[in-house]
Amino acid sequence: MNQIVVVGAGQAAIWAAKTLRSEGYEGNITIVGDENDAFYERPPLSKQVLLGEVDHESLKIFKDEIVAELNIELLKPVKVTNIDRQNKTVYTNTDQTIAYDKLLIATGSKAKIPVKEWSSYDNVVSLRNIEDSLRIEEKINKVDKIGIIGGGWIGLEVAASLSKRNIEVTVYEMNDRLCARSVTQEVSDYLLKLHEQHGVHIRLSCKHLDLNQSDVNQSINVQVDNDVNNIVTYDLVFLGTGAHINKEIAELSGLETSDGIIVDEYCQTSDPDIYAAGDVAIHPNLGFCIQSWSNAQHQGVVAAQSMLDQKVAYEETPWLWSDQYDKNIQILGSPADIDNCQLVIRAGESNDDCFFYLDREKKLRYLVAVNNNKIVKMAKRWIKAEWPIDPEVLKDQSFNLMKIKPK
Template identity: 40%
Template sequence: MSTDPRTIVIVGAGQAGGWAARTLRSEGFGGRVVLIGDEAHPPYERPPLSKAVLAGEAAPESAHLLDAATLATLSVEWLASARVARLDRAARQIELADGSTIAYDKLILCTGGRARMLDVPGADLPGVHTLRTIDDAQRLGSALRPGARVAVVGGGWIGLEVAATARKRGAEVTVIEAMRRLCERSIPAALSEHLLALHAARGTEVLLDTGVAGISAIASGGLRVALANGREIDCDVAVVGIGLVPNDELARAAGLACEGGVLVDAQCRTSDPDIFAAGDVAVARNGWAGRSMRLESWQNAQEQGIAAAKSALGHAVHYDPLPWFWSDQHDTNLQIYGVPQPSHQVVVRGDPASGSFVFFYLDGQCVTAALGGNAARDLRFARRLIEQRKPVRRQDLADPAVSLARL
């Protein structure tokens, strides 16, 4: 039996929280580990929810990162369907909604985020879905029947993945995007055009520069989505995918520094030296982007959860990851390394129309970001070029005959 008297509490049992718990044990921590989650499910990964799980090709359990038996083996006290009501920093304890308290020596906040709601009349009607949790995926999946009319509000990554999966299941899909192009905040115009063509070719109607004025139930069943331009779309299912709201209320109420999420340093430490944060709720300065930001990605949830656990144990940590994001839509795998900027010069390798291509973003002679479709091998070498900051010739990047491995 361990004689370590310390207790580390992890609030949030998602991917970041699950990796934090696992890491505490793999790094040899012998004290008490308490993992608190507000869902009934053990820690799980979210990417399959909009893909294999939503498509009915994989069971929800396939997304589990750790099951109950593994948590027990690791001697992690998992409190499911539990909500933390208050964080008392002076007493170094958390208070649960049922009134019970748990004292901590170190606290790791992995509270993640929730789906942003549409602020229009009727947004809370039955038949209007968001996709953030396993339960969301199961509810939405049961409604994606062949022939079902689906309106997807939001032409970002989650909206387009849902649209692709719905078409795969035989539904009729309309995507409604308020911006002038798809994924406008995160990708260049050329890739937006490629995504538009990709979804249009699969029979999805895409409406750009189009806002939603309201949603109403119709007498024949289903919903009517009223657009700001006066058009109305009747559907059986509406899915809202317009971004994420960080769950930083607990931290704010406790007086921790927050700015669109919980502010942390390169050691994942908050403004309280005994409290750390990781995952979708954490805001940190990213040297690759040159600014502070939240990284909403599978990569960050895992790696920052690991880093926060190590830092809580007093290990030397400097967490400044090269951002990596990926998305599967229809038969296209898209990946982004780094943060493309408008000031970067762009070099294209391959032809986007062929489905396999890479956009390189250069600052001077150095590659600082890359994104591509169906080009996993080239992107692996692109990542190395970014990390090495090695000068390259643009003509070599553009020429498919020149090996990126040689560069």
């Protein structure tokens, strides 16, 4: 094997390339990315960058010297348009044909735009990459009032960052609670309170929304439920309306897909020479795409190991974080199957609460922890070891959780 090709130049891609080299692979690595930029951290875009605390230059996942040592052939901005699996080649929009022995699809996701026309409005923005971030930066100083469509993680982070910049923020969510896909009712209630305390207006159950551009300053009118008395005008509208998984090249080439690309625990697709990692890959046990920083990193590593015939299964517990105001919110596990779980809340100072969900055997299945990295670290061990945990000790703020031991 002498030619590994990676499609996408994001987080999963660079971790795969780094692992290939650290595991001794000396052949060619070609990475094809369709952005002008490559290998940078996206999470700060909605946090520190939007707050003006860091610039785009500081987002590099690895220093330039480290990337140079990996000896990657990086083609950018170049888009892979199709995969010819029979001849083991990929085609690009620049008319290149690149042969591969093994191929990794790490194409991530992009901002979902619910109505195509909205993206043509000058003052409607979304945020997935540096280009989007530059567009927002260019406009934001002239904004007094913003409407955010979507009360998911990105919408809420943008709400927190912009309200800190003294912009009046209203969030419109179609569900009857915030972050409904990824957290429980109790955590949604917590988030609602947090944002309202910071003066953000939250409007839930906005089932039908319309946007149109007014003639005055190209400001944007947001209309709820076709009600002419329910129209508010904003300087800028931010779309935090979910992600579109970039699985098109996999579909076109006949790989097995559903909401994303189907892979096994070794990140291998239905074609043994093609792997997928990161946002685009469906988690083998959970059955959906986990769109998180740590998932992209770990799957990138596992995919690289698999390409080198080292079978190391991907077994990480899903973990993601979000920063809103002074709260670092960490989520461990998935809320997908916690129906019969018992909720135990460990209250913290300044509303820094932890929400533990224990199954019938008192094993921790899911945790949301606010400003408590220590507990998250311990909980990762509890989940891995499947320790039963006494709910009473979790509740008891005077009990040192470090003392929890296997029964």
